[in-house]
Amino acid sequence: MAEITLLEAVTQALAHEMEADPNVVVLGEDVGVNGGVFRATAGLWERFGADRVIDTPLAETLIAGMSIGMAAQGLKPVGEIQFMGFIYSAFDQIVSHAARLRNRTRGRLSCPMVLRAPFGGGIHAPEHHSESTEALFAHIPGLRVVIPSSPGRAYGLLLAAIRDPDPVVFLEPKRIYRMFKENVPDTGEALPLDVCFVLREGSDVTLVTWGAMTRETLAAADAMAREGVRAEVIDVATISPLDIQTILSSVEKTGRCVIVHEAARNVGVGAEIAAQLADQGLLSLFAPVKRVTGYDAIMPLHKLEHAYLPTLERIVTAVRETLEAA
Amino acid sequence: MAMRPEDPTREGAHDAAADGSRPVARFEVRYSQILDHTGAVVGRLPKLAREPRALIPLYRAMVLTRLFDAKAVALQRTGQLGTYPSSLGQEATAVGLGAALESRDVLLPFYRDTGTQFMRGVRMTDILLYWGGDERGMAYEGPVEDFPISVPIATHAPHAVGVAYALKHRAESRAAVCSLGDGATSKGDFYEALNAAGVWQLPLIFLVTNNQWAISVPRCDQSHAETLAQKAIAAGIEGEQVDGNDVLAVYETMRRALARARAGGGPHLIEALTYRIADHTTADDASRYRDDAEVSRQRALDPIDRVRKYLTAAGAWSDADESTLEAECRLELEEGVKEYLATPARAPDSMFDHLFEALPAALEAQRDEVKKGGSRG
Numbered sequence: 001m002a003e004i005t006l007l008e009a010v011t012q013a014l015a016h017e018m019e020a021d022p023n024v025v026v027l028g029e030d031v032g033v034n035g036g037v038f039r040a041t042a043g044l045w046e047r048f049g050a051d052r053v054i055d056t057p058l059a060e061t062l063i064a065g066m067s068i069g070m071a072a073q074g075l076k077p078v079g080e081i082q083f084m085g086f087i088y089s090a091f092d093q094i095v096s097h098a099a100r101l102r103n104r105t106r107g108r109l110s111c112p113m114v115l116r117a118p119f120g121g122g123i124h125a126p127e128h129h130s131e132s133t134e135a136l137f138a139h140i141p142g143l144r145v146v147i148p149s150s151p152g153r154a155y156g157l158l159l160a161a162i163r164d165p166d167p168v169v170f171l172e173p174k175r176i177y178r179m180f181k182e183n184v185p186d187t188g189e190a191l192p193l194d195v196c197f198v199l200r201e202g203s204d205v206t207l208v209t210w211g212a213m214t215r216e217t218l219a220a221a222d223a224m225a226r227e228g229v230r231a232e233v234i235d236v237a238t239i240s241p242l243d244i245q246t247i248l249s250s251v252e253k254t255g256r257c258v259i260v261h262e263a264a265r266n267v268g269v270g271a272e273i274a275a276q277l278a279d280q281g282l283l284s285l286f287a288p289v290k291r292v293t294g295y296d297a298i299m300p301l302h303k304l305e306h307a308y309l310p311t312l313e314r315i316v317t318a319v320r321e322t323l324e325a326a
Numbered sequence: 327m328a329m330r331p332e333d334p335t336r337e338g339a340h341d342a343a344a345d346g347s348r349p350v351a352r353f354e355v356r357y358s359q360i361l362d363h364t365g366a367v368v369g370r371l372p373k374l375a376r377e378p379r380a381l382i383p384l385y386r387a388m389v390l391t392r393l394f395d396a397k398a399v400a401l402q403r404t405g406q407l408g409t410y411p412s413s414l415g416q417e418a419t420a421v422g423l424g425a426a427l428e429s430r431d432v433l434l435p436f437y438r439d440t441g442t443q444f445m446r447g448v449r450m451t452d453i454l455l456y457w458g459g460d461e462r463g464m465a466y467e468g469p470v471e472d473f474p475i476s477v478p479i480a481t482h483a484p485h486a487v488g489v490a491y492a493l494k495h496r497a498e499s500r501a502a503v504c505s506l507g508d509g510a511t512s513k514g515d516f517y518e519a520l521n522a523a524g525v526w527q528l529p530l531i532f533l534v535t536n537n538q539w540a541i542s543v544p545r546c547d548q549s550h551a552e553t554l555a556q557k558a559i560a561a562g563i564e565g566e567q568v569d570g571n572d573v574l575a576v577y578e579t580m581r582r583a584l585a586r587a588r589a590g591g592g593p594h595l596i597e598a599l600t601y602r603i604a605d606h607t608t609a610d611d612a613s614r615y616r617d618d619a620e621v622s623r624q625r626a627l628d629p630i631d632r633v634r635k636y637l638t639a640a641g642a643w644s645d646a647d648e649s650t651l652e653a654e655c656r657l658e659l660e661e662g663v664k665e666y667l668a669t670p671a672r673a674p675d676s677m678f679d680h681l682f683e684a685l686p687a688a689l690e691a692q693r694d695e696v697k698k699g700g701s702r703g
Binding site (some may be wrong): 066097104241242 | 464465466473502525683688
């Protein structure tokens with residue numbers, strides 16, 4: 001079994017589910033003949049035809065909005081927004097309709113759709129191509145926000161997202177699209193949504209992260225291990241609804257927590273995790289919860305993006321501060 | 327109707343201008359009317375109207391809609407209903423659409439489509455529940471595939487594209503109708519949807535109820551285009567105008583467009599010209615921004631009066647019929663209102679019932695908190 005990248009795992013999941021369920025359709029800009037600008041839909045058009053792998057006009061509101069109509073009609077649309085930076089014109093559709101359709105019809109209509117978008121910095125992309133604004137979506141009731149951090153989780157979580165009976169915003173960390181490979185057998189086995197994954201067990205400090213930042217965070221855990229510090233690393237994966245129990249259980253064990261995310265700090269998902277820890281886990285904490293995040297500045301163009309993104313060093317420093325606090 | 331560009335290579339196909347340029351495409355937008363405001367037949371009567379009495383159900387639906395609107399406004403004024411948008415004066419467009427739709431079609435309505443929704447089988451109680459502040463009013467038992475009304479303007483236009491795509495994808499002989507107002511034609515959602523419907527030749531009709539006012543903004547300030555129907559032309563779709571106060575013209579134009587769409591003939595845009603006699607909603611006061619004289623002039627073009635005149639002239643309607651009809655409608659209305667007012671309140675924690683198919687564990691504590699009736703802190 002050949003090993004595949006996170007990007008190839010996305011393609012593998014799409015192909016698997018399109019084969020298994022004739023109601024699954026893929027739509028977006030350049031997803032058909034071209035196979036997507038990142039090639040996430042490569043080969044699907046040839047295999048499943050233009051009627052199910054739909055090249056849309058250049059219109060993000062349309063992609064999200066027609067997915068809602070398709071989903072209400074029993075199709076399982078997987079829309080692609082080419083870059084997260086272009087998702088905002090679809091925001092109204094996601095917030096006002098996708099997240100609300102089941103609730104406002106008391107279950108008469110539902111919206112089993114997935115909206116995929118590559119996000120995050122670190123690939124020297126043009127302006128508007130590098131931000132991480134997952135917190136905007138995590139704030140919306142009725143919506144799931146899922147972020148994979150490895151080929152295996154991309155495959156399993158995307159399958160789960162497509163099979164889920166409710167709308168999912170599926171954000172793909174493009175910096176690690178092709179960074180490493182894993183053996184991901186095409187078994188069709190989904191991973192659970194709404195739960196965190198413990199990537200590494202430890203008893204001294206809990207590191208909470210998601211997406212591309214799992215790489216730096218795991219590296220920080222390695223670095224700390226050389227100093228005898230055993231860090232537990234948690235990949236949140238479904239950032240909304242948030243599985244705080246897994247994080248709480250870990251913090252009850254370690255008494256220390258560092259949250260790492262690429263997005264800006266202000267009102268980020270890290271703030272919600274810290275608030276819930278303060279509410280329910282305060283008495284387990286030996287030290288204040290630390291956050292290592294992008295800055296509350298506009299993501300710089302790529303000459304400076306390295307200065308914006310959290311680094312291994314910043315994570316290690318935060319962990320040390322946490323350990324020294326008490 | 328939009329005309330396709332003529333073959334530019336054909337000899338003498340075009341008139342070259344002095345600068346050598348020549349027209350490559352020509353378009354026109356047609357307007358139709360069957361019954362004018364006096365009740366006179368000015369167009370070709372559709373099959374439906376060969377027997378005048380066959381118009382009575384349409385007449386009845388318009389009367390019922392008008393009485394319902396008046397009742398809903400009264401309920402709002404007496405604190406028994408939330409903000410309500412009356413469709414006073416637009417009944418012919420709503421009912422003409424309702425009459426042309428078949429149950430297999432899918433309607434994506436907006437908030438002034440009450441009359442159409444009644445004809446689709448949405449109950450008065452549901453409409454009242456919704457405007458009374460209860461989501462159960464969107465759980466329609468009748469037209470189970472119809473969308474609930476869209477409150478944000480034009481945002482349902484892309485949904486209609488998705489619905490129509492699904493219908494076409496399954497090769498079903500059905501069509502979708504997206505109903506919107508004149509203000510909606512200024513929004514990007516509308517253009518994106520119209521464009522895509524053209525690209526994929528979807529079984530989708532856009533019905534623009536042009537009631538001349540988007541709250542306080544008149545039609546002339548909404549767009550410099552001569553007609554809203556012509557917005558279809560840029561998307562390669564046929565657009566036409568119809569007298570929106572003429573229930574027969576709306577019905578017949580919609581019927582033809584729907585039949586064509588169901589048969590694979592593609593999308594269509596129909597602009598129904600009518601007038602919003604009422605305020606935008608019960609929270610609005612139109613006297614702040616428009617002249618009473620304009621409203622009076624429009625009242626003379628009333629959609630209901632003209633049908634009564636037509637039926638009366640044809641010997642198919644009497645004062646006694648009118649009294650009977652009104653009594654029937656009032657009875658129906660009373661029952662609907664009674665049922666609405668008697669509907670037991672929802673449990674507060676039901677706000678969590680349909681957030682997702684199954685409530686995520688993360689939300690159980692909040693639901694339980696509401697269930698207990700207060701903060702756990």
